Amino acid sequence: MYFVYILYSVSSGKTYVGYSNxxxxxxxxxxxxxxxxxxxxxxxxxxxxxxxxxxxxxARTREKFLNTGRGREEVKLYVATYLNLPGAVSAAAxxx
Numbered sequence: 001m002y003f004v005y006i007l008y009s010v011s012s013g014k015t016y017v018g019y020s021n022x023x024x025x026x027x028x029x030x031x032x033x034x035x036x037x038x039x040x041x042x043x044x045x046x047x048x049x050x051x052x053x054x055x056x057x058x059a060r061t062r063e064k065f066l067n068t069g070r071g072r073e074e075v076k077l078y079v080a081t082y083l084n085l086p087g088a089v090s091a092a093a094x095x096x
Contacts, residue, residue: 002059003052004066007045008079014042015075017066019059023050048082 003023007016007030016039020026027047030039039045053059065071 001052001054002056003050004059004062005047005051006049006066006075006078007039008048008082009042009045011044012042015079016042016045017063017071017075019053019056019063021056023047046082049078 002019002021004017004019005023005026007018007027008014009016016030018026027045030045031043034040051059051062053062066075
């Protein structure tokens with residue numbers, strides 16, 4: 001199994017989308033062990049969403065989509081739902 005995950009940094013308002021076969025390990029790496037890169041600058045990260053896929057290719061395809069313009073709009077909806085902002089609609093409901 002592979003997972004696409006979305007991280008949110010409350011302190012900076014930044015999001016990060018990635019994929020992995022071990023989300024708990026990756027979250028630990030983003031928050032503790034990585035010594036360079038984007039996620040290092042905006043710690044701590046909170047896991048706000050995971051999606052499960054049967055293959056690495058499916059997960060990678062979804063991650064790439066979430067990093068496009070349309071995908072980023074979907075990510076914003078997930079963040080709004082996580083933050084429980086008034087008027088936030090789930091991305092699933094938005095697609096209907």
